[in-house]
Amino acid sequence: MNALRAWSLCVLMSSGCATAPPPREAPLVPSMAALDAEAARAMAATGAKGLAIAVIDGGRVVSTRAYGVRNAKDEPLLPDTVMYGASLTKTVFAYLVMQLADEGRIGLDTSISRYLDRPLPSYADESRYSTWSHLAGDERWRALTPRILLTHSAGFANFGFLEPDGRLRIHFPPGSRYAYSGDGLILLQFVLERGLGLEVGAELQRRVFDRFGMRDTHLQWRADFARNLADGWKADGSVEPHDERSTVRAAGSMDTTLDDLSRFVAALVRGDGLSPQAFAGMTSPQLPITTRSQFPTLQDELPPPMRRKDLAAGLGVVVFDGPQGRGFFKGGHNDSTGNTLVCLPRGRRCVLILANDVRAEAAFPHLVRFVLGEAGVPWDWEYGERAFWDGR
Template identity: 75%
Template sequence: MRLGSLLSGSFALLCLQAAHAAVPTEAALDAEAARAMTATQAKGLAIAVIDDGKVVQVRSYGARNAAGDPLQTDTIMYAASLTKAAFAYTVMQLVDEKKLDLDKSIGDYLAKPLPEYPDDDRYAPWSSLSGDERWRAITPRILLTHSAGFANFYFVEPDEKLHFHFAPGSRYAYSGDGMILLQFVIERGLDLDLGAEMQRRVFDRFGMTNTSMMWRADFAKNLADGWREDGSVEAHDERSKVRAAGSMDTTIADMARFSAGYIRGEGLSAQGSAELAKPQLPITTASQFPSLQPELPTEKRRKDLAAGLGVVVFDGPQGHGFFKGGHNDSTGNTWVCLQRGRRCVVILANDVRAEAAFPQLVRFVLGETGAPWTWEYGEMKFWKAD
């Protein structure tokens, strides 16, 4: 029995070592990225690799604009919804400092009822919720787990007003306006400037010198435009307002630093760091978008998929992991981390067509992770290497 146990343990160790892929060489990564760009026709792509909580590779490929200027590791790129992960990291620091409680009603932080605040184009029209007291049940945890009950944004509603589609906290449905509401609570309830807080608590901490929640004039000298699905070019948007849902500009070098610091838990208590990537709420839909869709029957739900705080968490062949995507008409970003070995891949693409290669590129670096690509991208046809 002892010999059998030893053999069993050795076999398990070998399986684990096989699943834990070695970090590819730069030459190998370059070749795989080139194949991915050829297959998808993507014009620009940047990749960072983190191993044992340290940045080990930062690479960029292709062009940053239609003129053919090279995409570099310090080129300014749109972070899109990766902003939400940096925002959640900031929020958790406030929780560690007892300035915010994840499970306290947002009403406890506001000087007057939420619907009584005048409409402000920096946020959402909270006045839409007048007469509906369900807003009082909303907590920071609910907002960070996309379970407030809102559509993604109020302006996609037929009447361009904010509505509850289900009881707060009862299920997952992606909502940028939920993040904006937590930003409002921090700015109006705690009297903090979110842009300044994220600059101090995240960007300065991790040496992210080319990252900001608002447009900076110096970004113009090395800026990435984007390519849409049809191959047309979209100019980089100079965002003039801090938006927790997605206003961050960054670079692949800066996102590498953030990813390494995040997976190490730097700047957070051990409990706070663990809370971010802890399964908080089951995910019950077949895909992430559209954000408001029927829940699957219990037997068809992916049991290992859940909302974390600002990220989505999963379990796969290498254990527990988390990820966050970011997307618009000309941007595709992904960030996948495995807690075992503190290993991550960050991909920023200024061409939305590159998204079809993300599963293969992540697999090439990390091995099979179990990341829920179909849930994230729906019916997209992914590129697979021969």
């Protein structure tokens, strides 16, 4: 067995083998002075008011840096400032689901109907979840499984309320193709809470936030967050106050800090708390991605010759192949937030960026490349046709 294969197997099995990892194909972690200078250049180029970057190397957090301001009062953005996690919530939630699968409490390929005491459309609509009653008459909901929901292949729009008539529906056979859906993750939350009797917020608190020392992370607003809280800036430069989210929503209600979330990211790339099989499943290709870009959600599939072979859905993340081997990433976004997480399991190297100014997204490809070297992250698919700052 050659050294690379032996080392890769050791990482997968978390066995603590003595075989050294192969030499890096990317630059070493940049100095903090160099990172500070590059972040300042990125902010000047994009006009972003606030940006925070964490660097993970060898499965440990080696740097958390914050730049700019957190609000219109020009109070400084700090690594422990509370920021909106947006859709990075989905990755944290997927980690919880993989733990439950490890414990045998949920089967990734088991129909959600097995966990519910009555048909999904018969549940009363609740603002906390979605409008399952709209699925009445479409028995395809019974084909939905946790794996299908985690790979965004339920056939839903992003959210039912975004449909032209506001009604949730299944657009294609579940599991047949990728189409990003927050409602799919909320449905899985519903299954855990109604079917298994779990409370997702409490489970994440115990299994993730407490375990990794994430003292300022929660899926519901806490009054103590107000002492050091980031507002946001929209693309037009206007300020958007931080939303005090009172409802646990697996699709994106997490408030967190760079310090906190970087601890989770380091643990995730190490595979902490998951069996080797669960970690491999979460971060390996599960379903080809066949669209030109992530949004709009229900766009046409590309003809087979035009589809990317280096891009697939993992479980709660997107998986890609690049010049440094396989990686995974996840983005998070709203009108005033831009977040990204990129990890290269070989070397256990990651970059986490939280920005309280959506304009900072234009610099994400350059900043990730500055830290990790060229990794092959599919930015054009993630963001579609938009201009990026090239570092010049």
